[in-house]
Amino acid sequence: MAIVVAIVSFGFVGYLVFPDVYITAQEQPEVFVTHTGAVVQTTGDVLDPVYTIQEVEFDPEKYLRDFDYGKVSQLEDGTILREYTIIAEDDKIMEIAPGIFYNVWTFNGQVPGPTIRATEGDLVKIYFTNNGSKEHTIHFHGNHPAEMDGIFEIVGSGGGQFTYEFIAGPAGVHPYHCHVMPVEEHIGHGLYGVFIVDPKEGRQQADEMILMLNGFDTDFDGENNLYAANTIPFYYHHHPIQVNTNELIRVYVVNMVGLDPINNFHLHGTLYKYYPTGTDMVPSEFTDMTTFSQSERGILEFEYQDTGRYMFHAHLTEFSEKGWSGVFYAKDSSQLNMEGYAYGS
Amino acid sequence: MEVKRSSNVKTAVSVIIPFVLLAIMIGYVFGPGSELIGYGVVLPEISIEKVEFVDSEIIATVRNTGQISVNIVMADINDRIYPAAIEPDKHLERFESAIVRIPFEWNEGEPYAVGLTVDDGTRFEKQVDVAVQSIKPTVEMISYFAVIGTYVGIIPVLIGLLWFPFISKLSRSKYKFFLALTIGLLLFLGLSTAEEAIEISANNLSDVFNGVLLVATVAVVSFLALNYVGEKLRKRAGASKLAGPVAIALMIAIGIGLHNFGEGLAIGAAIVLGEAALGAFLIVGFALHNTTEGFAIAAPMARTKLMIGKLAAMGMIAGVPAIFGAWVGGFSYSPLAAVIFLAIGTGAIFQVIVSIMRWIQNEEGKLSNSSVLAGIAVGMIIMYITSILI
Incomplete structure (x- = not known):
């Protein structure tokens, strides 16, 4: 008995002290690439959210150019009516970075919520249902009556309903988010989205996209562990955003990063015209660097002359190296067509 | 002789019976299907026990010191995420340990913090006051x-x-x-x-x-x-x-x-x-x-x-x-x-x-x-x- 106890305890202690002895290597070595381009081999698993192509539940590529114009109809007086349905939930566990699972609170099952898009002067109706276990609301930035503000009109959990109804305006890009206190918590878990109001006269034809700057404090220590453009850290590194040279690119940038007072945006290879909040048709700046405080947003317009890979990222390098960075891949559309022609014939 | 043997057996049985009963009770209380002890949240915990600095690489030895198994999913140096490898694999049972290799051009004499994040998003960190090339037993x-x-x-x-x-x-x-x-x-x-x-x-x-x-x-x-x-x-x-x-x-x-x-x-x-x-x-x-x-x-x-x-x-x-x-x-x-x-x-x-x-x-x-x-x-x-x- 005593001998058995001794052997077992020695074996256990031995395992604790010299675990390497007990480790048996896998057969097939895996390979990954470092920031400096070195190729490293391992017999174990690769932990690389940056360069290895990873698929997670949420698809930032789809979100990028996905605009919800609502169910459109015309009222008797000629006003366009746009109707949307938004359902809030707060029990979903989502893989927000490869291998990291986080309790996201969602509008229509996703973070960020759907991008609501209307034209200035349209009547917007949002049928909101709260299927969560907590109280939620939707608070739109922009013009609306006080009782449509989503502050005092708390929508109860387990199926509470409310219809937000207002005339879309002013033209620009706005956030919407839950405004139940503690707001930081409700936003931090993912209850936000983009609300675009197009000017009546329209904007110039362009390749349009949304970059929602967000962050996640996955261990609740008051500091964000991950930052991203469109939720998934480093996503546009391994899935570069494809754009055409000599074509106007319009990016709607909204900063919903909580906990950190500011965030910023930096573009490589060219400069952009910047329209703060998108409310004025005349750009305020021609720059490659814009600072955003919490919920600050704007519209960027630029184009690339040359093909290639151009980075965009937070110039707060901490944010960029924790996920908020990506790449535009500019390709020559005319050349591509020519190639296609030559190839086909 | 016969008598002595049977008394030996009796002694052995009397030693074992309490253990058997204890095992049955534990099996009943903690075993599958038991709802008696289902309250509370068990949090993962890992410890970074050792950090070594070698050529263009920082190597951390990590052990699962919590009560549940974990997956190590992300590595960082000074709170910046880096591609890394974990050997033998990222899944750690209780008390199991692994080596995390983080390619990094570190500078001699500078302090570094090595962080590892587990699958529920919790980050664990180990501070190293001074980075020095690890000594090999030459x-x-x-x-x-x-x-x-x-x-x-x-x-x-x-x-x-x-x-x-x-x-x-x-x-x-x-x-x-x-x-x-x-x-x-x-x-x-x-x-x-x-x-x-x-x-x-x-x-x-x-x-x-x-x-x-x-x-x-x-x-x-x-x-x-x-x-x-x-x-x-x-x-x-x-x-x-x-x-x-x-x-x-x-x-x-x-x-x-x-x-x-x-x-x-x-x-x-x-x-x-x-x-x-x-x-x-x-x-x-x-x-x-x-x-x-x-x-x-x-x-x-x-x-x-x-x-x-x-x-x-x-x-x-x-x-x-x-x-x-x-x-x-x-x-x-x-x-x-x-x-x-x-x-x-x-x-x-x-x-x-x-x-x-x-x-x-x-x-x-x-x-x-x-x-x-x-x-x-x-x-x-x-x-x-x-x-x-x-």
Whole structure:
């Protein structure tokens, strides 16, 4: 008995002290690439959210150019009516970075919520249902009556309903988010989205996209562990955003990063015209660097002359190296067509 | 015969039955389908036990010290995410450990924080004050540590043994004083060894190991085991008048040897961790300190005739472990191993103290003698003063 106890305890202690002895290597070595381009081999698993192509539940590529114009109809007086349905939930566990699972609170099952898009002067109706276990609301930035503000009109959990109804305006890009206190918590878990109001006269034809700057404090220590453009850290590194040279690119940038007072945006290879909040048709700046405080947003317009890979990222390098960075891949559309022609014939 | 066998079986059954019942109860309470203990949230916990800096790479040894298995999913340096590899794999069962390799062009002498994130998004961090190239066990380094171990362990102890002729010429009460002085020295060493074990466990071991209780348990077990061995040793050599003092001196040497192993660990680890100034300080301090240990070995043998061979052998037993300690500390530092060795040393030293006290009582009379009490006090004070130098 005593001998058995001794052997077992020695074996256990031995395992604790010299675990390497007990480790048996896998057969097939895996390979990954470092920031400096070195190729490293391992017999174990690769932990690389940056360069290895990873698929997670949420698809930032789809979100990028996905605009919800609502169910459109015309009222008797000629006003366009746009109707949307938004359902809030707060029990979903989502893989927000490869291998990291986080309790996201969602509008229509996703973070960020759907991008609501209307034209200035349209009547917007949002049928909101709260299927969560907590109280939620939707608070739109922009013009609306006080009782449509989503502050005092708390929508109860387990199926509470409310219809937000207002005339879309002013033209620009706005956030919407839950405004139940503690707001930081409700936003931090993912209850936000983009609300675009197009000017009546329209904007110039362009390749349009949304970059929602967000962050996640996955261990609740008051500091964000991950930052991203469109939720998934480093996503546009391994899935570069494809754009055409000599074509106007319009990016709607909204900063919903909580906990950190500011965030910023930096573009490589060219400069952009910047329209703060998108409310004025005349750009305020021609720059490659814009600072955003919490919920600050704007519209960027630029184009690339040359093909290639151009980075965009937070110039707060901490944010960029924790996920908020990506790449535009500019390709020559005319050349591509020519190639296609030559190839086909 | 039959009767005896059946009674044996009965005894065995009566031993086993309570265990079986206990197993059934535990199975019922915790087993599948049980809803009795379903409350509360169990959080994952990992500990980064060691960080090494090699060519263009930082290597962290991580252990799952929580109550549930975890996946390690992300690595960072200074809170910046880096591509990394984990070997053998990212899934860690309870107590399992793995190596995380993070390619990184680190700068010598700068502080770094290594972070690992588990699947629920919790990040764990280990701070390293100074980045220094990890030392590989080359012949050069092995002999370097051996030389340092010799300077710290062997030479000072042997120098201390040179007090032998002085002690052997003392009067009875003065001799008693010096024996008691040895107790004081050892008492101090025992306390400082225990303190160091607790300190290392507090700084480097996860709470799951119950640092203080680990030290206490190992120390008590080593105390009891050495007590048993010492008793045997004395009985075997019982007839000889010399056996008593030699046995005691031998046990003192063994106890001090374990303590010096700890000192070697500290020096080796300090050099590896890049704390060169601390390493140099430790070497000088321990060398001064350890001459008193030679004295402690010499004292009980002073009443016997001079046995240079035995004395030198004991000096080696006490001193050589410092070399092994420096190797272990320098090449494969494991905080858990260090804590266990130091705790064994603590138990050994206290066992030696008890032996000497018993010996004084048997051979020289009462313990509450003024020269004994003064000796213990002076011993501790000497040790305290030399320890300040470290």
